Amino acid sequence: MKRPTDLHDTFRRGLWRDNPVFIALLGLCPALAVTNSAINGVALGAATTFVLLTASTLVSSFRKVIPKQVRITTFIIIIATFVTVADLVLAAMAPAIHAELGAFIPLIVCNCLILGRQEAFAFRKPVKPAVVDAAGMSIGFTVALVMIGGIREILGSGTLFGVIVMPAGFEPWIIMILPPGGFFTIALLLALMAHLKARREARLPRHEDSEPEGAV
Amino acid sequence: MADPLPQTSSPPKPASSNLTVIDDDGARDGTDLCHGCDTKLPQAPQPSPLRLILTLGIAGSLSGLLLVTVFLATAPAIERNRIEALERAALDVLPGAERFEVFVEQDGRVVRHDPSLGSPSGTTVYAGFDGDGEPIGFAIPGSGPGFQDTLEILIGWDPFRRRVIGMAVLETRETPGLGDKIITDPDFTASFESLSVEPTAVLVGPGARSEENEVDGISGATISAQAIVNIVNDSVSAWDQRLPDLTTESEQSKDTTRERPEQAQ
Numbered sequence: 406m407k408r409p410t411d412l413h414d415t416f417r418r419g420l421w422r423d424n425p426v427f428i429a430l431l432g433l434c435p436a437l438a439v440t441n442s443a444i445n446g447v448a449l450g451a452a453t454t455f456v457l458l459t460a461s462t463l464v465s466s467f468r469k470v471i472p473k474q475v476r477i478t479t480f481i482i483i484i485a486t487f488v489t490v491a492d493l494v495l496a497a498m499a500p501a502i503h504a505e506l507g508a509f510i511p512l513i514v515c516n517c518l519i520l521g522r523q524e525a526f527a528f529r530k531p532v533k534p535a536v537v538d539a540a541g542m543s544i545g546f547t548v549a550l551v552m553i554g555g556i557r558e559i560l561g562s563g564t565l566f567g568v569i570v571m572p573a574g575f576e577p578w579i580i581m582i583l584p585p586g587g588f589f590t591i592a593l594l595l596a597l598m599a600h601l602k603a604r605r606e607a608r609l610p611r612h613e614d615s616e617p618e619g620a621v
Numbered sequence: 622m623a624d625p626l627p628q629t630s631s632p633p634k635p636a637s638s639n640l641t642v643i644d645d646d647g648a649r650d651g652t653d654l655c656h657g658c659d660t661k662l663p664q665a666p667q668p669s670p671l672r673l674i675l676t677l678g679i680a681g682s683l684s685g686l687l688l689v690t691v692f693l694a695t696a697p698a699i700e701r702n703r704i705e706a707l708e709r710a711a712l713d714v715l716p717g718a719e720r721f722e723v724f725v726e727q728d729g730r731v732v733r734h735d736p737s738l739g740s741p742s743g744t745t746v747y748a749g750f751d752g753d754g755e756p757i758g759f760a761i762p763g764s765g766p767g768f769q770d771t772l773e774i775l776i777g778w779d780p781f782r783r784r785v786i787g788m789a790v791l792e793t794r795e796t797p798g799l800g801d802k803i804i805t806d807p808d809f810t811a812s813f814e815s816l817s818v819e820p821t822a823v824l825v826g827p828g829a830r831s832e833e834n835e836v837d838g839i840s841g842a843t844i845s846a847q848a849i850v851n852i853v854n855d856s857v858s859a860w861d862q863r864l865p866d867l868t869t870e871s872e873q874s875k876d877t878t879r880e881r882p883e884q885a886q
Binding site: 475489500579 | 667668672673676677680681684687688691692695698699702703706796799
């Protein structure tokens, strides 16, 4: 990279400015499906982080020997391999979380966030920025999942990370932990993000380089 | 696909082939000494088919090798977790049981599992005994269609009193907050602490249980609750005739004082 600050910038980009869920709208299927509790968000975020980091490292390391014509297939082989590894390791080490996440671990394979980062970044960059990018994006993804999961858990079950946080008389809004609650929550969060972005741009009329990256 | 970084210096690419979209950014930065090096980064848009086959073949083989390694490394732990969960549930559905023996189905008969043969294969039934070696009953498996997916449960069956004495859900994808009340609803689960299946167990309204063979329903989870009741009826009738007689089968219970009921052979 040209300047040392670029790495920092790459990291922050995924974490917030180009947040995969809130800005780029990538990986919404798991983001909506598993987030009926905050702990599920943490678990799926951790599994996705593992897969994205290993896939980006490998794709970036071998980007010179992978012919362009078969790059997508190779990405998928790499991603699918590490998703299966994550699935087996979780089943062996943390059966309770594995049972909770159920079908969503195998579905990390088709999370467009991961494939998108390989195509848009890891295949074109040296290993170091690719790893930094993967770390930023996956932490950003995890933060988003925990935010959605936290809001849905508080309103839908009256708890946060399993700890009761709402007053005793609180009647849980069951719809928040059902699928519609996921859509309500993400719509509200997107509106909030858009509002914050509009305010920031109003303050800084010419904010360079604020275009979000496109989806795959 | 937009490029992640602004590319002010790169000339517009010919749009004829999407294969030309990818370029090597490292080379533009002057950090890649091998830019244009034919062996590593072919400039020709079409590398030989052999190279494509080799790339995918090698990637696939390495992937397979890694997966087999991880699978073999984790398989014992995964199997142990599964059996532990099953055995925990077996003790749960047989109140008072402190140890159990494993029975397996063999040629249509249910026989004591010989531990020297290793882990049992096929369907297992657990016979639970209390601290004095008195038989309590069997934990028998059952499965059937729920609201979303197949439900798998374990049923505690007391063959002496001919009652279901416990029920645990092993596997469920029922709707969170509604269907998963089959695990959490106290009235519903309490119905299985002493439930007759003669003639059959039936689901009644929430809190309406008055007979031995009635199960309290769950409002909002009628289908899931009915599914559990159906599985209990089916499994008990399927297993009941085949279960061995614990009072004669078990050497620990030779001196049992528990009365045997009129036998259903």
